[in-house]
Amino acid sequence: MSHICIISDGKPGHLNQSLGLAGALQALRPQLQVDIRTPLRGTQLMRALLGRRHDVVPQPALLIGAGHGTHLSLLALHRATGAPAVVLMRPSLPLGWFDLCLIPEHDRPPERGNVIRTQGALNRMRPAAKASGFGLILLGGPSKHYHWDDAQILAQLHELLERDPRHWRVVTSRRTPRSLQTALAAIEAIELVLPEQTDADWLPAQLGVAECCWVSADSVSMIYEALSAGCAVGLLELAPVSDSRVARGLASLVQRGQLTALAQWSGRPLSAPAQGFNEADRCARLLQERFKL
Numbered sequence: 001m002s003h004i005c006i007i008s009d010g011k012p013g014h015l016n017q018s019l020g021l022a023g024a025l026q027a028l029r030p031q032l033q034v035d036i037r038t039p040l041r042g043t044q045l046m047r048a049l050l051g052r053r054h055d056v057v058p059q060p061a062l063l064i065g066a067g068h069g070t071h072l073s074l075l076a077l078h079r080a081t082g083a084p085a086v087v088l089m090r091p092s093l094p095l096g097w098f099d100l101c102l103i104p105e106h107d108r109p110p111e112r113g114n115v116i117r118t119q120g121a122l123n124r125m126r127p128a129a130k131a132s133g134f135g136l137i138l139l140g141g142p143s144k145h146y147h148w149d150d151a152q153i154l155a156q157l158h159e160l161l162e163r164d165p166r167h168w169r170v171v172t173s174r175r176t177p178r179s180l181q182t183a184l185a186a187i188e189a190i191e192l193v194l195p196e197q198t199d200a201d202w203l204p205a206q207l208g209v210a211e212c213c214w215v216s217a218d219s220v221s222m223i224y225e226a227l228s229a230g231c232a233v234g235l236l237e238l239a240p241v242s243d244s245r246v247a248r249g250l251a252s253l254v255q256r257g258q259l260t261a262l263a264q265w266s267g268r269p270l271s272a273p274a275q276g277f278n279e280a281d282r283c284a285r286l287l288q289e290r291f292k293l
Helices: 012-028 042-049 068-081 150-163 178-185 202-209 220-228 245-255 279-291
Strands: 003-007 033-037 062-066 085-088 100-104 115-118 135-138 168-171 190-193 212-216 232-236
Touching: 003 012, 003 068, 012 033, 012 062, 012 085, 012 279, 042 068, 062 068, 068 085, 100 279, 115 279, 135 202, 135 220, 150 168, 150 178, 150 232, 168 202, 178 190, 202 220, 212 220, 220 232, 220 245, 220 279
Parallel strands: 003 033, 003 062, 062 085, 085 100, 100 115, 135 168, 135 212, 168 190, 212 232
Antiparallel strands: none
């Protein structure tokens, strides 16, 4: 049993979570290989659900999947191979059907023996050597968890530039309103980077070397990736949608001192979490112990 089988629904965010966990497991056990497969369909799925090994996969050490489209395949392959099935995020099927569920704490998972609470979704980021004085500002746009407000973001941005007048690289996303991009282009004190100027590897490389990073509250995955990359992370605040589960997760990070809201910022250089922040590594160690990988 020398490989991890990832079931991928083709969504980059879901695959990023699975690869983050698989990569952390490989760091603990380098001989593990990673096999990425699409969900089973038709006859192949039925044969696996019936426990038949033919045309399934070689015996894996572990099955991993994220996204509702992977759940049935995880269970079928578990039945066919006996390998533990680990689901990332809260599944659409009963929790007890999986060997282990890694669920963000903001989803309020129950206390169960096969549930591990995580701080946000897992990701592939790892700390790297930091470039002194290098800062990023990451801006998103309208989302279902926060009320977007150009004026609020601009006011916080100007406050940040006044209190910490270093050279800032401001990165927008495909969700950023054009009106905000136009306003940002007029600010001479920043270097503006638009999404069409980057590729999939650009931002992870930037986060790897950034010393500090301020992120708008709607860009939740970027907040957790910046923390995992070892950045000191600040929060540009927005009004949350009522009882937003994502807002609860960010509020928890602020309360723990892992994230600094601009309104609370003293003006002194931000500090990265003293104990580090790498949920993929923490979960990998727990899986290694539980499943004797």
